[in-house]
Amino acid sequence: xxxxxxxxxxxxxxxxxxxxxxxxxxxxxxxxxxxxxxxxxxxxxxxxxxxxxxxxxxxxxxxxxxxxxxxxxxxxxxxxxxxxxxxxxxxxxxxxxxxxxxxxxxxxxxxxxxxxxxxxxxxxxxxxxxxxxxxxxxxxxxxxxxxxxxxxxxxxxxxxxxxxxxxxxxxxxxxxxxxxxxxxxxxxxxxxxxxxxxxxxxxxxxxxxxxxxxxxxxxxxxxxxxxxxxxxxxxxxxxxxxxxxxxxxxxxxxxxxxxxxxxxxxxxxxxxxxxxxxxxxxxxxxxxxxxxxxxxxxxxxxxxxxxxxxxxxxxxxxxxxxxxxxxxxxxxxxxxxxxxxxxxxxxxxxxxxxxxxxxxxxxxxxxxx
Amino acid sequence: xxxxxxxxxxxxxxxxxxxxxxxxxxxxxxxxxxxxxxxxxxxxxxxxxxxxxxxxxxxxxxxxxxxxxxxxxxxxxxxxxxxxxxxxxxxxxxxxxxxxxxxxxxxxxxxxxxxxxxxxxxxxxxxxxxxxxxxxxxxxxxxxxxxxxxxxxxxxxxxxxxxxxxxxxxxxxxxxxxxxxxxxxxxxxxxxxxxxxxxxxxxxxxxxxxxxxxxxxxxxxxxxxxxxxxxxxxxxxxxxxxxxxxxxxxxxxxxxxxxxxxxxxxxxxxxxxxxxxxxxxxxxxxxxxxxxxxxxxxxxxxxxxxxxxxxxxxxxxxxxxxxxxxxxxxxxxxxxxxxxxxxxxxxxxxxxxxxxxxxxxxxxxxxxxxxxxxxxxxxxxxxxxxxxxxxxxxxxxxxxxxxxxxxxxxxxxxxxxxxxxxxxxxxxxxxxxxxxxxxxxxxxxxxxxxxxxxxxxxxxxxxxxxxxxxxxxxxxxxxxxxxxxxxxxxxxxxxxxxxxxxxxxxxx
Numbered sequence: 001x002x003x004x005x006x007x008x009x010x011x012x013x014x015x016x017x018x019x020x021x022x023x024x025x026x027x028x029x030x031x032x033x034x035x036x037x038x039x040x041x042x043x044x045x046x047x048x049x050x051x052x053x054x055x056x057x058x059x060x061x062x063x064x065x066x067x068x069x070x071x072x073x074x075x076x077x078x079x080x081x082x083x084x085x086x087x088x089x090x091x092x093x094x095x096x097x098x099x100x101x102x103x104x105x106x107x108x109x110x111x112x113x114x115x116x117x118x119x120x121x122x123x124x125x126x127x128x129x130x131x132x133x134x135x136x137x138x139x140x141x142x143x144x145x146x147x148x149x150x151x152x153x154x155x156x157x158x159x160x161x162x163x164x165x166x167x168x169x170x171x172x173x174x175x176x177x178x179x180x181x182x183x184x185x186x187x188x189x190x191x192x193x194x195x196x197x198x199x200x201x202x203x204x205x206x207x208x209x210x211x212x213x214x215x216x217x218x219x220x221x222x223x224x225x226x227x228x229x230x231x232x233x234x235x236x237x238x239x240x241x242x243x244x245x246x247x248x249x250x251x252x253x254x255x256x257x258x259x260x261x262x263x264x265x266x267x268x269x270x271x272x273x274x275x276x277x278x279x280x281x282x283x284x285x286x287x288x289x290x291x292x293x294x295x296x297x298x299x300x301x302x303x304x305x306x307x308x309x310x311x312x313x314x315x316x317x318x319x320x321x322x323x324x325x326x327x328x329x330x331x332x333x334x335x336x337x338x339x340x341x342x343x344x345x346x347x348x349x350x351x352x353x354x355x356x357x358x359x360x361x362x363x364x365x366x367x368x369x
Numbered sequence: 370x371x372x373x374x375x376x377x378x379x380x381x382x383x384x385x386x387x388x389x390x391x392x393x394x395x396x397x398x399x400x401x402x403x404x405x406x407x408x409x410x411x412x413x414x415x416x417x418x419x420x421x422x423x424x425x426x427x428x429x430x431x432x433x434x435x436x437x438x439x440x441x442x443x444x445x446x447x448x449x450x451x452x453x454x455x456x457x458x459x460x461x462x463x464x465x466x467x468x469x470x471x472x473x474x475x476x477x478x479x480x481x482x483x484x485x486x487x488x489x490x491x492x493x494x495x496x497x498x499x500x501x502x503x504x505x506x507x508x509x510x511x512x513x514x515x516x517x518x519x520x521x522x523x524x525x526x527x528x529x530x531x532x533x534x535x536x537x538x539x540x541x542x543x544x545x546x547x548x549x550x551x552x553x554x555x556x557x558x559x560x561x562x563x564x565x566x567x568x569x570x571x572x573x574x575x576x577x578x579x580x581x582x583x584x585x586x587x588x589x590x591x592x593x594x595x596x597x598x599x600x601x602x603x604x605x606x607x608x609x610x611x612x613x614x615x616x617x618x619x620x621x622x623x624x625x626x627x628x629x630x631x632x633x634x635x636x637x638x639x640x641x642x643x644x645x646x647x648x649x650x651x652x653x654x655x656x657x658x659x660x661x662x663x664x665x666x667x668x669x670x671x672x673x674x675x676x677x678x679x680x681x682x683x684x685x686x687x688x689x690x691x692x693x694x695x696x697x698x699x700x701x702x703x704x705x706x707x708x709x710x711x712x713x714x715x716x717x718x719x720x721x722x723x724x725x726x727x728x729x730x731x732x733x734x735x736x737x738x739x740x741x742x743x744x745x746x747x748x749x750x751x752x753x754x755x756x757x758x759x760x761x762x763x764x765x766x767x768x769x770x771x772x773x774x775x776x777x778x779x780x781x782x783x784x785x786x787x788x789x790x791x792x793x794x795x796x797x798x799x800x801x802x803x804x805x806x807x808x809x810x811x812x813x814x815x816x817x818x819x820x821x822x823x824x825x826x827x828x829x830x831x832x833x834x835x836x837x838x839x840x841x842x843x844x845x846x847x848x849x850x851x852x853x854x855x856x857x858x859x860x861x862x863x864x865x866x867x868x869x870x871x872x873x874x875x876x877x
């Protein structure tokens with residue numbers, strides 16, 4: 001396939017999906033008596049302000065990491081629904097440990113990150129172990145482990161570890177400043193003179209970029225990554241090729257959970273420095289959407305995370321300008337997700353047929369020559 | 370009696386394969402008609418077309434005197450055709466009655482199930498066909514044979530007069546096979562027409578009124594059981610117009626490469642599928658394992674490669690006890706493997722060719738450098754395989770999916786041979802590839818044999834087994850029943866050993 005053709009093929013699905021989602025949302029907006037063009041204009045205009053860009057990046061960072069966590073499972077045909085429980089449990093323990101240790105700055109942050117990754121990996125690895133040892137489907141196991149983590153362990157321990165009995169909603173003790181991550185606002189000043197309006201760009205963004213690169217390189221360039229991909233392509237062939245499926249399942253779940261551990265770090269290291277009742281939830285499930293939209297590819301997921309973050313930060317502006325109801329954002333996200341899954345399937349089927357046809361044609365040509 | 374089913378010129382193509390090539394088949398009303406042929410001969414495709422699961426590309430289907438065109442199984446069911454699948458589709462926690470009516474429940478008002486009516490209908494069906502079953506027994510308590518009877522009743526309950534049974538004996542023990550046959554004769558007496566797919570020749574000869582043999586998607590013969598022997602059928606199934614590999618001098622050494630000692634493999638029901646098998650393969654030797662498919666060869670191969678647990682006995686590779694080694698360890702010890710089912714076990718259909726060529730060898734150069742997967746090395750090796758094994762492809766970046774079946778097979782054989790293995794386990798290495806490529810694989814095997822490679826060759830192609838092997842063993846029902854000298858054995862003899870028709874006194 002020529003390069004041009006490949007690019008067209010690669011872009012066809014996302015463009016189709018977004019186009020369809022915009023069309024459908026526009027219809028909804030028209031029916032509900034709003035002007036779709038005004039709404040989209042407001043959203044885009046709003047997103048060009050620096051403070052909103054910072055919001056978008058801070059929101060996109062955990063979404064992207066969560067997407068990677070889900071994608072590691074997907075690449076092996078494991079459906080890790082448990083990122084939600086894994087990252088919240090990880091964030092809680094990271095916050096508790098972080099608040100009770102005192103270390104020089106870099107070490108302190110490193111310890112918090114390590115705790116988060118280990119807890120996430122352990123919780124996810126448990127689901128992997130259950131699958132291998134007891135034959136429990138990972139979807140069921142992770143859903144149940146979510147419930148245990150969120151409604152069980154966290155509901156109980158947050159009370160145990162809250163900062164004083166008189167402050168019911170304050171959450172765990174605040175982490176000392178040595179365990180805070182500096183913001184990246186000074187880096188922004190290199191690009192623009194605009195002020196950030198009190199927003200701080202979280203340095204966890206750098207973690208996310210590194211995580212994306214590691215994910216990509218590990219999967220595509222290392223031998224262990226090859227083993228993992230092969231297991232996802234065809235478990236039977238992988239087995240005959242010497243890949244131990246049981247070990248691969250546990251490994252993939254552990255990697256996925258360690259990645260999930262990083263999802264909560266924006267809040268722990270940069271924003272609140274504690275785990276409390278208002279801790280941001282839902283990122284684990286959103287990550288599944290990001291992975292689906294991004295086709296489990298690092299670059300694709302980065303775009304998907306930014307797209308979702310853009311829509312999330314746009315919803316308040318719609319409320320303010322009254323150009324549309326804010327729920328339209330949810331409709332947009334939902335339709336993009338659904339449409340992209342359908343569009344990817346359609347394009348990949350077309351591509352496969354096209355490839356077989358081109359291969360046959362090329363051979364026929366050679367046969368004549 | 371007229372023809373219940375008449376198929377003329379049925380063709381069905383899949384990408385790269387012609388599964389059915391102008392097949393014709395006439396089934397008389399009230400007979401038991403067996404369709405036999407090797408795996409891949411097109412039996413299942415033909416039955417799926419007849420049952421409406423697939424649509425033929427060409428051809429005419431006449432059922433009960435009327436030309437029909439099925440779009441789905443429900444069209445077939447409407448005309449009284451029912452299918453009993455090889456793998457049962459029953460809910461274990463339901464009773465027999467509940468399973469039988471599942472999906473076709475008689476209802477009373479408010480959608481309540483009318484169990485009384487259902488039971489009456491079931492009794493009527495059971496009685497008229499002479500099939501007995503306890504209607505309230507849970508399916509999980511039934512034996513395999515009884516479950517199959519539930520499947521048959523399920524089909525009859527829906528009014529089927531023509532039954533298609535897909536390899537019904539594959540899952541049964543001998544006594545259960547006898548029960549099944551008794552039931553089938555009962556059914557026939559009650560006016561049912563039965564289409565019976567199988568490749569166990571003895572069984573076919575025992576039950577069928579008429580036998581149609583398929584080979585490579587074509588009808589090769591329709592015969593009556595009284596006119597043929599098992600050996601005749603075997604010959605019809607595998608054919609003899611294929612080129613014959615010619616013998617060359619022996620290169621067998623006295624160094625043992627593979628030793629199998631009393632190996633027993635049990636299936637999920639704890640029945641031995643490989644039963645106390647022992648043999649040795651020396652460096653420079655090709656051991657041919659002959660047998661009608663489904664007699665334990667596949668499981669034996671799995672045990673050799675390491676994808677299946679050995680219950681009793683030992684596998685020794687180059688003198689070391691490898692019984693508990695995993696697949697990777699065996700491969701690193703110099704074992705290569707061509708699986709029987711290339712799509713399921715051999716290939717990554719959605720991945721480019723160079724990733725496919727690395728599979729199974731990814732822990733060794735040229736595919737690995739430290740922790741890194743060596744893409745350059747993998748591509749170079751793939752180009753070699755493509756050139757040396759004549760894999761027809763525009764380039765090595767296309768996915769394995771876009772190759773034709775024969776080229777996929779050449780890619781798999783090529784990748785295994787290119788690793789210069791010392792031990793080679795080949796299950797049907799030349800199945801589905803064209804005559805030229807077949808000759809080439811034989812030549813490669815022979816060269817590697819001369820260089821000291823030990824080969825275990827499982828094949829259903831008798832000419833291949835006889836022409837290539839230094840020693841032949843025959844497997845029947847999991848056991849090795851004969852050791853034969855390829856220089857003196859004829860395909861006809863071999864066929865009769867494979868089917869168990871060969872009595873000991875004739876052997877002497």
